[in-house]
Amino acid sequence: xxxxxxxxxxxxxxxxxQLFSGLxxxxxxxxxxxxxxxxxxxxxxxxxxxxxxxxxxxxxxxIAIDEQVISxxxxxxxxxxxxxxxxxxxxQLSVAEQLEFFxxxxxxxxxxxxVLTRVGLLRQRMLSCRYLSAGQKKRLGLARLVxxxxxxxxxxxxxxxxxTNGRALASELMQAHCGRGGIVVAASxxxxxxxxxxxxxxxx
Amino acid sequence: MSLAFRSLLMRDLRLAARSGGSxxxxxxxxxxMATLVPLGVGADLRLLARVAAGVLWVGAxxxxxxxxxxxxxxxxxxxSLDLIALSPLSLEQVALAKFLAHWxxxxxxxxxxxxxLALFFGLAGxxxxxxxxxxxxxxxxxxxxxxxxxxxxxxxxxxxxILPLxILPLxTPVVIFGAGAVSAALDGLANGAxxxxxxxxxxAVLLSPFVTAACVRLNxxx
Numbered sequence: 001x002x003x004x005x006x007x008x009x010x011x012x013x014x015x016x017x018q019l020f021s022g023l024x025x026x027x028x029x030x031x032x033x034x035x036x037x038x039x040x041x042x043x044x045x046x047x048x049x050x051x052x053x054x055x056x057x058x059x060x061x062x063i064a065i066d067e068q069v070i071s072x073x074x075x076x077x078x079x080x081x082x083x084x085x086x087x088x089x090x091x092q093l094s095v096a097e098q099l100e101f102f103x104x105x106x107x108x109x110x111x112x113x114x115v116l117t118r119v120g121l122l123r124q125r126m127l128s129c130r131y132l133s134a135g136q137k138k139r140l141g142l143a144r145l146v147x148x149x150x151x152x153x154x155x156x157x158x159x160x161x162x163x164t165n166g167r168a169l170a171s172e173l174m175q176a177h178c179g180r181g182g183i184v185v186a187a188s189x190x191x192x193x194x195x196x197x198x199x200x201x202x203x204x
Numbered sequence: 205m206s207l208a209f210r211s212l213l214m215r216d217l218r219l220a221a222r223s224g225g226s227x228x229x230x231x232x233x234x235x236x237m238a239t240l241v242p243l244g245v246g247a248d249l250r251l252l253a254r255v256a257a258g259v260l261w262v263g264a265x266x267x268x269x270x271x272x273x274x275x276x277x278x279x280x281x282x283x284s285l286d287l288i289a290l291s292p293l294s295l296e297q298v299a300l301a302k303f304l305a306h307w308x309x310x311x312x313x314x315x316x317x318x319x320x321l322a323l324f325f326g327l328a329g330x331x332x333x334x335x336x337x338x339x340x341x342x343x344x345x346x347x348x349x350x351x352x353x354x355x356x357x358x359x360x361x362x363x364x365x366i367l368p369l370x371i372l373p374l375x376t377p378v379v380i381f382g383a384g385a386v387s388a389a390l391d392g393l394a395n396g397a398x399x400x401x402x403x404x405x406x407x408a409v410l411l412s413p414f415v416t417a418a419c420v421r422l423n424x425x426x
Contacts, residue, residue: 101215
């Protein structure tokens with residue numbers, strides 16, 4: 001059970017430019033943190049930093065889970081459910097193959113048909129991913145997120161390319177995830193369908 | 205073999221086998237090159253048998269190289285590599301799975317095709333056996349060294365162009381020992397080249413996952 005995600009005096013440098021520094025926040029189990037800010041302010045970099053892809057220039061990211069605190073970047077990986085702005089979808093694979101691959105890779109035990117029904121892709125499950133629209137790819141990304149069954153969701157523009165139903169679905173999935181005690185950190189400009197804490201980057 | 209490891213291996217094999225995949229491309233390239241060389245050199249069978257090992261070895265290395273740039277770049281470009289990096293597998297295991305998939309989809313089929321292509325060169329039975337054996341032992345080194353180059357250049361837009369410049373010099377021992385083993389077998393000489401080839405190959409396969417994982421780490425942070 002995840003307890004909290006903490007950032008301490010976090011600083012991020014890309015190239016020779018400092019994006020942010022001295023960033024402190026704590027997100028507790030069941031909370032959503034929405035990261036806002038102008039383009040290029042470092043929202044995606046912050047997510048990559050939390051996921052452990054980027055080492056922080058200064059400061060630390062800690063995840064408290066069960067009785068232990070994990071601060072090493074690569075140890076954080078298996079806790080993270082990732083929805084990036086790139087879809088991670090291979091045009092040569094079918095929808096079902098794509099989802100099954102990630103389920104096996106992540107050692108998930110979820111029943112896939114139920115998840116595909118939930119995101120509205122059951123009818124397309126044998127369809128090659130090359131024929132999916134941008135919105136359908138996003139839905140497949142959401143399905144992958146649910147299947148991964150990870151406690152910490154890091155979402156980059158979760159509502160982009162989705163239609164009205166899709167946005168509602170994404171909101172529902174996030175709320176359900178928090179209801180189970182998970183944590184969501186999302187970079188987004190869109191209004192969420194529910195109350196969420198906000199972190200504004202570059203406001204200082 | 206864990207389910208996660210197997211699923212990554214199977215996915216890469218499946219991608220290699222599907223349309224636009226690397227497996228068929230490498231085989232077709234190898235076969236076409238092996239057909240063109242005798243046409244260019246002429247019908248002197250003694251001469252052809254002499255150059256067969258060298259030509260087929262160079263052909264196999266170039267054919268395996270064709271698909272190398274996509275080994276990591278494809279997954280990097282579409283964001284799959286991020287998702288794979290977050291799996292329970294370590295990046296070293298990921299590198300091992302991708303190396304295996306590359307060898308199984310290029311090195312192994314090239315080895316199996318080589319006796320047929322050796323016919324075009326009039327290579328004697330002894331030489332053909334040694335050619336196939338040296339390819340079997342040596343092509344893992346091609347995939348292993350190639351994977352290092354592929355992971356190093358994965359974020360470069362035209363990485364595929366730099367890749368051969370980077371790794372072909374490193375593969376000279378493979379071509380020298382591989383073709384050397386066949387020449388020695390044809391001349392009926394004692395064959396040290398095969399042992400050296402096996403040594404180089406073992407070292408490359410053992411080291412490659414660690415170096416490749418370090419390169420992937422570097423690129424994910426970049």
